[in-house]
Amino acid sequence: MTAIIIQTVATLEGESMDRLQHTPLHESIDIGAVETLLFGPEGNRSGSETSSVTFRYRSYQITVRGDGLLQVSDTTKISP
Numbered sequence: 001m002t003a004i005i006i007q008t009v010a011t012l013e014g015e016s017m018d019r020l021q022h023t024p025l026h027e028s029i030d031i032g033a034v035e036t037l038l039f040g041p042e043g044n045r046s047g048s049e050t051s052s053v054t055f056r057y058r059s060y061q062i063t064v065r066g067d068g069l070l071q072v073s074d075t076t077k078i079s080p
Contacts, residue, residue, distance in 0.1 A: 001064065002031045008072050009060055020058075029055045038066040 002025055003017075010017045025031065034053045051066030056075070063071040 001035055002026075004070060005031070005057065005062060005064075005072075008070065009058060012060070012072065012074065013058075023058055025057055028057045029053075034064055038064060039068075 006017050006020055006025055010020055013020075038051055038053060052063050054061060054063040056062070059074060059076045061073045061075050063073075065071075
């Protein structure tokens with residue numbers, strides 16, 4: 001999950017994944033805990049689309065759903 005999130009943000013910013021190392025994802029959220037919460041200790045992805053965790057990483061609001069869907073929104077482009 002970590003690599004998918006970082007790759008998505010890197011792509012959105014037009015950067016390489018290596019360039020994001022100065023703001024590590026683990027400083028924003030414990031992805032291991034998110035995966036256990038949503039997908040169970042075995043990571044079986046049998047979660048529900050109604051279960052989700054939302055957090056902020058860099059300028060993005062990231063939502064991970066229990067069915068594996070990842071939604072990334074740029075908070076700098078959201079109107080008040």
